[in-house]
Amino acid sequence: MTHALSERDQLRLAVSRQPGDFIAWVMLADAELGAGDIAAGESAANHALQLRPQHPEALARLGRARWMQGRHDDAAALLQRACQLAPQHPGMALWLGHVLEDARQPEAAADAYRRAHALAPDEAYMAAQRLNWQRRLCDWRDLDALSAQVRRAVAQGNPAVEPFAFLSEDASAGEQLACARQRARVLAQSIRRLPATSIRTQGPLQIGFLSNGFGAHPTGLLTAALFEQLRAHPRLQVQLFALNADDGSAIRQRLQVAARVHDVSEQTHAQIAQRIRAAGIDILFDLRGWGGGGTPEVLAMRPAPLQLNWLAYPGTSGAPWMDYVLADDFVLPAALETAFSEKVLRLPRAFQPSDNTRQIEPPPPREACGLPGTGVVFCCFNNSYKLNPRSVRRLLQVLQGVPGSVLWLLAGPGNADQRLRQAARQQQVDPARLVFMDKLPHPHYLSRYGHADLFLDTNPYNAHTTASDALWAGCPVLTVPGATFAARVAGSLNHHLGLQDMNMADDAAFVARAIALGNDPAALQALRVRVQHARDQSGLFDMEGFAGDFSHLLQQLAHRHGWQDGDVDAG
Numbered sequence: 001m002t003h004a005l006s007e008r009d010q011l012r013l014a015v016s017r018q019p020g021d022f023i024a025w026v027m028l029a030d031a032e033l034g035a036g037d038i039a040a041g042e043s044a045a046n047h048a049l050q051l052r053p054q055h056p057e058a059l060a061r062l063g064r065a066r067w068m069q070g071r072h073d074d075a076a077a078l079l080q081r082a083c084q085l086a087p088q089h090p091g092m093a094l095w096l097g098h099v100l101e102d103a104r105q106p107e108a109a110a111d112a113y114r115r116a117h118a119l120a121p122d123e124a125y126m127a128a129q130r131l132n133w134q135r136r137l138c139d140w141r142d143l144d145a146l147s148a149q150v151r152r153a154v155a156q157g158n159p160a161v162e163p164f165a166f167l168s169e170d171a172s173a174g175e176q177l178a179c180a181r182q183r184a185r186v187l188a189q190s191i192r193r194l195p196a197t198s199i200r201t202q203g204p205l206q207i208g209f210l211s212n213g214f215g216a217h218p219t220g221l222l223t224a225a226l227f228e229q230l231r232a233h234p235r236l237q238v239q240l241f242a243l244n245a246d247d248g249s250a251i252r253q254r255l256q257v258a259a260r261v262h263d264v265s266e267q268t269h270a271q272i273a274q275r276i277r278a279a280g281i282d283i284l285f286d287l288r289g290w291g292g293g294g295t296p297e298v299l300a301m302r303p304a305p306l307q308l309n310w311l312a313y314p315g316t317s318g319a320p321w322m323d324y325v326l327a328d329d330f331v332l333p334a335a336l337e338t339a340f341s342e343k344v345l346r347l348p349r350a351f352q353p354s355d356n357t358r359q360i361e362p363p364p365p366r367e368a369c370g371l372p373g374t375g376v377v378f379c380c381f382n383n384s385y386k387l388n389p390r391s392v393r394r395l396l397q398v399l400q401g402v403p404g405s406v407l408w409l410l411a412g413p414g415n416a417d418q419r420l421r422q423a424a425r426q427q428q429v430d431p432a433r434l435v436f437m438d439k440l441p442h443p444h445y446l447s448r449y450g451h452a453d454l455f456l457d458t459n460p461y462n463a464h465t466t467a468s469d470a471l472w473a474g475c476p477v478l479t480v481p482g483a484t485f486a487a488r489v490a491g492s493l494n495h496h497l498g499l500q501d502m503n504m505a506d507d508a509a510f511v512a513r514a515i516a517l518g519n520d521p522a523a524l525q526a527l528r529v530r531v532q533h534a535r536d537q538s539g540l541f542d543m544e545g546f547a548g549d550f551s552h553l554l555q556q557l558a559h560r561h562g563w564q565d566g567d568v569d570a571g
Helices: 007-017 022-034 038-051 056-068 072-085 090-102 106-119 124-136 143-155 173-189 218-230 250-258 269-278 296-300 334-339 389-401 416-426 442-451 465-472 489-497 507-518 521-537 543-560
Strands: 205-211 236-242 260-263 283-286 306-309 324-327 343-346 377-380 406-410 434-437 454-456
Touching: 007 022, 022 038, 022 056, 038 056, 056 072, 056 090, 072 090, 090 106, 090 124, 106 124, 124 143, 143 173, 173 296, 173 334, 205 269, 205 543, 218 236, 218 250, 218 465, 218 543, 236 269, 236 543, 250 260, 269 296, 283 296, 283 543, 377 389, 377 442, 389 406, 389 416, 389 454, 389 507, 416 434, 442 465, 454 465, 454 507, 465 489, 465 521, 489 521, 507 521
Parallel strands: 205 236, 205 283, 236 260, 283 306, 306 324, 324 343, 377 406, 377 454, 406 434
Antiparallel strands: none
16 A cells, blocks of 8 residues: 655655755755754755755744754844845744744744734734733733634634633633644644554553653653652553653653653654654653643654543643543533543542652741732732733732732743733832742742742633642632633642632632731631641642552553453552
């Protein structure tokens, strides 16, 4: 049986027959880079430049290759030159925005995205990229119009909107499904699947995890203790496929002891899929999904017989190659199941594991943290893109109701902090009451919760790993569970901690409860004692128990798909 040549193979054949075909070399560069073969893409771009030196299309492809190599300054220079030579080209302005993000020029990236959108105002992809980056910069200009354009595009079946960025919009779970499904449908058209395979019938189950977060990253932090505990479950053998190179972190070292780690950071999508297949993986977890740095292309090749969406992407994949999603009864209630393309598996505990081996260091003095010597400290260490007008408005309302209090935030990119101070000024709140913390090494960041009285969450995108951090450090979390997975994670943690009374019905109740607590020091202290007691007594941070439930669930799943290796271990 013969197979039709892939687009890459067709283009390789074309340039071998006509090596002077500039357009074919440019198209080949796109195809190679799209397949994750950076070296081949770079080579094709250089061939194009040899034919037409300084041509903007070729410069842009070489810039894209440099970007994928992590050479961000070189990439920015190449794309800036390409944009100078082709100032009316929206695609090049868009790529320049991507590169400037990674070159740590956030405000210049926003300018590039606005330029791209101005050149192609009806293009949903341009609007979505501009919207996403402006959210990160807390730049709310034209926010409602941009959001409406993006949601309208999803409703019309346009696959241009990235599902991860769409989680920040005030959209329904059904809209999120449509967005992801449309994106997956386009991807599936360009991916050749591996031959079908089945789960093993005998022997230990080979459980694979694919992520770019196996290191000093939220995914590594959440999973390290679980993988360590799974070593006590011999019917499961854990293998990690790391899309990120070894960062030398303590977390990466722990992961390498707990499981077999495959470094696939330099491999193409097809090579990664073949590596997973060769490792005999029975159940493969996608720990990135549609998030940045993920490789849905690898999952689309179907390297494993069963593929599960879990933990890192808080929504449905919308993808036919993902069979199940792993959740819990709070974060994904039965009413939400119709908005998920996957079959739902639920743990009898919170779906999110955590590192329960972390020690909490005492914080430095308040003044060394930029905090006043007295007064209530509210905190929200969520990423800046979650700080939308709705969430910031209610945070500032809390400050207005608690004299002498401050709001402790994580410093954002570019001029985000100045914009938030301006928002405070506009709401008649002294901007000096907003205190910003630079990003710190994890133990130092965790210690700062010793000075935080109450964590105030955001909507529609909750605190996830950050909520877990706060609770582990003994800081209570106040949240408003919403109607999507991403809006229910903090609520799930509170629910499974036995602190359901910290899950508010709406914004008004959120503000009222925060103000009441902020004006009652005894109640705040009693709440903190409850959190610390619940942390120690509930199952939320019990990773030995989590490993048992996790192992039991996967063995049950495997039995349903043909694994016959004795009775299922008790959870």
